[in-house]
Amino acid sequence: MIRLALPTGDVRGETAALLKEAGLEVSGYAAGSRAYRLRTEGREQVRVRLFRQKDIPIQIALGNYDLGICSLAWVEELLRRYPSEAIVRVCDLGIDRGGLYLAAADGGQALAGSGRGLRIVSEYANLAEALAVRLRLPAYRVLPVWGAAEAYPPEDAELALLAAPDEEAVRTWGLRPLQQVLETSAWLVANRDSLAHRDLTPVLGRLLAHHPMVGEPQFCLPRRLPAEVSRAASALAERGSVRLALPDGHQQPQAVAALTAAGLHFPGYEEDRAVRRPTSTMEGLEVKVIRPQDMPQQVALGSFDLAITGRDWLLDHLRRFPSSPVEEVADLGRGRFAIVATVYQDLPATTVGEAVAQWRAQGRKAIRVASEYTNVADHYARWRHLGHYQVIPVSGASEGFVPEDAELLIEGMETGRSLAANRLKPIERLFESTTCLIAARRPLEGRRRKLVEGLVSRLREAGAGAPTGPREG
Amino acid sequence: MADLPESLRCRGMRDLLPEEMARFRRVEEVFATTCRQWGYQEVRTPTIEYLHLFTTAGTLSPQMLSRVYSFLDWDGWSGERVVLRPDATIPTARLYAEHLDSGRIAKLFYVQNVFRFAAGEESREDWQCGVELIGDTGTRGDAELTLLGTEVLEALGITEVEVVLSHAGLVRAVLARAGFSPEEQAALYDRILDGDLTVLDELEGRLHDLKAPLRLLFEVQGSGSGYLANLRGSLQPAIPELAEPLEQLTLVTETLAEAGRPCRIQAALARSFEYYSGSVFSFLAGGQRVGGGGRYDELIGLVSGRGVPASGFELDVGPLSRLLPEPLKAEQAAPVVVVRAERGTARDLARAYASARALRERGLRAGVALDSGEGGDWELCVGEDPPYTLRAAGSRKTRHLSDLEGVLAVLEGSGR
Numbered sequence: 073m074i075r076l077a078l079p080t081g082d083v084r085g086e087t088a089a090l091l092k093e094a095g096l097e098v099s100g101y102a103a104g105s106r107a108y109r110l111r112t113e114g115r116e117q118v119r120v121r122l123f124r125q126k127d128i129p130i131q132i133a134l135g136n137y138d139l140g141i142c143s144l145a146w147v148e149e150l151l152r153r154y155p156s157e158a159i160v161r162v163c164d165l166g167i168d169r170g171g172l173y174l175a176a177a178d179g180g181q182a183l184a185g186s187g188r189g190l191r192i193v194s195e196y197a198n199l200a201e202a203l204a205v206r207l208r209l210p211a212y213r214v215l216p217v218w219g220a221a222e223a224y225p226p227e228d229a230e231l232a233l234l235a236a237p238d239e240e241a242v243r244t245w246g247l248r249p250l251q252q253v254l255e256t257s258a259w260l261v262a263n264r265d266s267l268a269h270r271d272l273t274p275v276l277g278r279l280l281a282h283h284p285m286v287g288e289p290q291f292c293l294p295r296r297l298p299a300e301v302s303r304a305a306s307a308l309a310e311r312g313s314v315r316l317a318l319p320d321g322h323q324q325p326q327a328v329a330a331l332t333a334a335g336l337h338f339p340g341y342e343e344d345r346a347v348r349r350p351t352s353t354m355e356g357l358e359v360k361v362i363r364p365q366d367m368p369q370q371v372a373l374g375s376f377d378l379a380i381t382g383r384d385w386l387l388d389h390l391r392r393f394p395s396s397p398v399e400e401v402a403d404l405g406r407g408r409f410a411i412v413a414t415v416y417q418d419l420p421a422t423t424v425g426e427a428v429a430q431w432r433a434q435g436r437k438a439i440r441v442a443s444e445y446t447n448v449a450d451h452y453a454r455w456r457h458l459g460h461y462q463v464i465p466v467s468g469a470s471e472g473f474v475p476e477d478a479e480l481l482i483e484g485m486e487t488g489r490s491l492a493a494n495r496l497k498p499i500e501r502l503f504e505s506t507t508c509l510i511a512a513r514r515p516l517e518g519r520r521r522k523l524v525e526g527l528v529s530r531l532r533e534a535g536a537g538a539p540t541g542p543r544e545g
Numbered sequence: 546m547a548d549l550p551e552s553l554r555c556r557g558m559r560d561l562l563p564e565e566m567a568r569f570r571r572v573e574e575v576f577a578t579t580c581r582q583w584g585y586q587e588v589r590t591p592t593i594e595y596l597h598l599f600t601t602a603g604t605l606s607p608q609m610l611s612r613v614y615s616f617l618d619w620d621g622w623s624g625e626r627v628v629l630r631p632d633a634t635i636p637t638a639r640l641y642a643e644h645l646d647s648g649r650i651a652k653l654f655y656v657q658n659v660f661r662f663a664a665g666e667e668s669r670e671d672w673q674c675g676v677e678l679i680g681d682t683g684t685r686g687d688a689e690l691t692l693l694g695t696e697v698l699e700a701l702g703i704t705e706v707e708v709v710l711s712h713a714g715l716v717r718a719v720l721a722r723a724g725f726s727p728e729e730q731a732a733l734y735d736r737i738l739d740g741d742l743t744v745l746d747e748l749e750g751r752l753h754d755l756k757a758p759l760r761l762l763f764e765v766q767g768s769g770s771g772y773l774a775n776l777r778g779s780l781q782p783a784i785p786e787l788a789e790p791l792e793q794l795t796l797v798t799e800t801l802a803e804a805g806r807p808c809r810i811q812a813a814l815a816r817s818f819e820y821y822s823g824s825v826f827s828f829l830a831g832g833q834r835v836g837g838g839g840r841y842d843e844l845i846g847l848v849s850g851r852g853v854p855a856s857g858f859e860l861d862v863g864p865l866s867r868l869l870p871e872p873l874k875a876e877q878a879a880p881v882v883v884v885r886a887e888r889g890t891a892r893d894l895a896r897a898y899a900s901a902r903a904l905r906e907r908g909l910r911a912g913v914a915l916d917s918g919e920g921g922d923w924e925l926c927v928g929e930d931p932p933y934t935l936r937a938a939g940s941r942k943t944r945h946l947s948d949l950e951g952v953l954a955v956l957e958g959s960g961r
Contacts, residue, residue, distance in 0.1 A: 155611075156664050189597070191624070201615075201626075202611070204600070205600055205607055205610045205611070206607055208600070208601070208607075208731075209600065210597070210600070210601045211597045211600075211601075212597070212600075213623065213624035213625055214624055214626075215624050216624075368622075369622055369624070372622040372623070373622070373623055373624070389622070392617075392619075392622075393617075393619060393620060393621065393622040394619060394620075395619065395620040396620070396622045398622075
């Protein structure tokens with residue numbers, strides 16, 4: 073059996089075409105099947121599982137999969153922090169070409185500065201960290217984000233390290249590309265032990281026939297930063313306005329509904345579309361759209377005074393940083409779901425204690441807990457005394473992890489239908505999440521205080537009148 | 546993320562068993578005693594420091610920084626990372642700048658662990674005996690430190706000690722004369738510090754006035770002031786900036802020679818620290834590096850903003866404790882008395898503990914037996930009648946005694 077990890081998302085079409093060309097057609101992959109486990113046509117010995125690209129290097133390094141296809145950027149992100157991981161870059165597949173760019177705010181925009189070193193925002197936090205060290209920055213902070221890194225400069229970061237198809241794409245985000253740090257594309261990667269001990273030729277041979285081996289990827293760093301970027305580090309921004317962060321993605325319709333109920337509308341932020349900087353209709357209020365996962369940290373840092381996010385992400389932040397000043401100030405009453413611990417449907421256990429006893433009886437040493445909420449999962453594992461456990465970070469497609477790649481999944485559940493479709497059952501309810509308004513326990517004065525209090529009050533009222541019950545889906 | 550090893554101990558971490566711990570303590574005690582005798586005072590810095598203390602240029606090299614244990618603390622929501630101390634000199638420089646910067650010379654020493662990632666089973670936690678001499682001591686300070694280091698090694702009974710001397714200014718002078726930009730110098734210096742000597746070809750290509758090959762400096766390891774005179778004669782005309790480092794090295798070399806401690810000279814002592822600015826030295830014992838240090842005049846300024854010259858060294862406890870003479874020189878240890886309660890009653894048990902304490906107060910080593918197999922040099926049984934029965938290990942002869950004074954009289958008179 074050869075275990076192959078393939079990417080979901082935008083690169084799926086190109087990857088499917090490449091596999092077909094190599095004679096490794098995967099049923100339903102090109103057509104966008106929603107199943108997480110697929111088969112290759114006429115090759116029973118190949119088992120395929122779909123993951124978000126970011127998760128593939130981790131799964132290969134863990135040894136759960138022998139081969140995988142994913143962006144080189146995510147491989148380097150893992151290896152930069154954990155250089156001895158059991159992952160081998162086999163060859164460049166030549167698809168999904170682009171680059172990792174270091175970018176600053178466009179020259180015309182003033183750099184605010186945090187007063188305590190440069191802020192580098194990135195989804196690739198380990199690479200950003202390595203970059204800061206190589207640039208010998210005297211003081212810096214890496215702001216790890218789930219996405220939308222392009223939205224941060226100049227107000228919320230001086231530098232961004234981000235993936236883009238080319239320099240022009242970086243410019244269309246209003247940023248100035250300083251350097252292409254890494255040329256990226258989709259690579260074939262392998263688990264070191266699998267490569268050393270297992271016959272992978274039914275897949276490896278076919279892909280290598282089309283894509284001969286190439287050299288090691290090279291990082292290219294700027295020798296120095298532009299003077300205005302370096303200077304920004306020492307300038308502390310004084311801000312007179314109130315800043316509100318709004319979520320993109322799944323939470324966007326809930327946020328729009330809550331704002332509408334509160335009589336607020338920001339052109340550019342609609343149920344089905346959003347720009348990063350919607351127009352503010354209130355004097356003294358700035359609005360920006362970022363990922364809900366990143367909001368608690370941004371509010372804690374003081375970059376935003378208010379943010380609309382999910383309680384799930386607030387609690388995940390607080391589990392990691394218990395003394396963070398962020399708190400919920402209004403329940404918006406929408407987007408209700410439960411965070412649950414789930415196990416494989418056929419496991420004869422009704423409590424997590426029984427489940428642990430089953431896994432131990434099966435000889436499993438480390439219980440693998442998969443979750444997007446890594447801090448909630450880690451806290452849960454300690455709280456429930458799981459003993460020897462591993463938290464496996466997941467960035468999506470999480471319901472396919474149990475039982476092959478994890479024993480326990482900490483996951484959001486609305487109606488339970490999606491869990492059941494993936495042969496999962498909830499074993500414990502951790503907490504309930506709804507869309508909420510968060511702020512930092514920090515004194516505000518004058519006009520800013522009045523504006524914040526007004527917004528909190530309107531949104532709190534809108535939340536109280538929200539329809540109850542889970543959404544269908 | 547590979548499978549966890551069978552052992553419950555973390556990879557790269559070591560347990561010290563009683564015999565190893567005794568050796569560890571011997572190194573620590575001899576080091577601390579010698580330092581105190583020389584007028585140095587002990588300090589200790591925290592295990593966790595801010596990462597930015599180590600990332601500023603001129604502190605740790607990129608290669609070393611890629612091995613630090615850094616993480617976000619429980620209140621690290623601002624994104625500021627902390628680190629398990631990867632080096633002890635930089636925190637001591639911080640400690641000096643924050644607490645002791647009075648303009649007078651500070652003589653400090655410490656015994657601390659440092660944490661650096663290493664692949665496989667190689668050690669990731671190492672203990673260092675460190676000395677820092679902070680203040681304007683000039684080259685005399687460097688000479689003092691090399692002598693202090695060798696005296697500690699001698700006091701430990703370690704023979705075949707060798708001092709290898711260098712000067713950070715040698716490499717820097719060559720790089721500057723070769724006309725590299727400051728950024729290029731930093732990159733080349735990082736390569737040299739990381740042990741990459743292929744840089745020599747690039748350098749020679751740029752130094753046209755050179756009358757002698759750079760190999761004379763980088764590949765030949767000389768000894769004494771004769772070799773230094775040769776370097777002055779052959780390389781200094783083309784690289785006049787070598788004059789000051791060579792002069793400083795000469796003073797240290799000659800002081801060591803006068804003190805009967807000859808040394809070897811090596812231009813590039815490849816280390817992963819880039820804070821050294823003057824003389825640099827390593828201590829070798831049995832051909833193995835057991836410590837080293839040097840002058841770091843810029844470091845305190847980088848940390849605190851106010852420059853204070855300084856130099857220091859560290860000795861590695863791990864290799865030193867393994868090099869201690871076998872067997873460990875026996876201490877004049879007091880005999881061990883195992884005290885037994887005749888019956889298991891609370892009264893007898895309490896008397897057994899009280900008796901053991903009284904024996905300890907008289908300088909003996911005594912403990913209460915917790916199982917029947919526990920033995921020592923003497924066995925003292927505490928009961929009702931007679932109150933005390935004393936027997937030497939391996940002897941059938943017992944002594945019945947009515948009070949502890951009698952017991953002590955026998956023990957102290959036995960000579961065991």
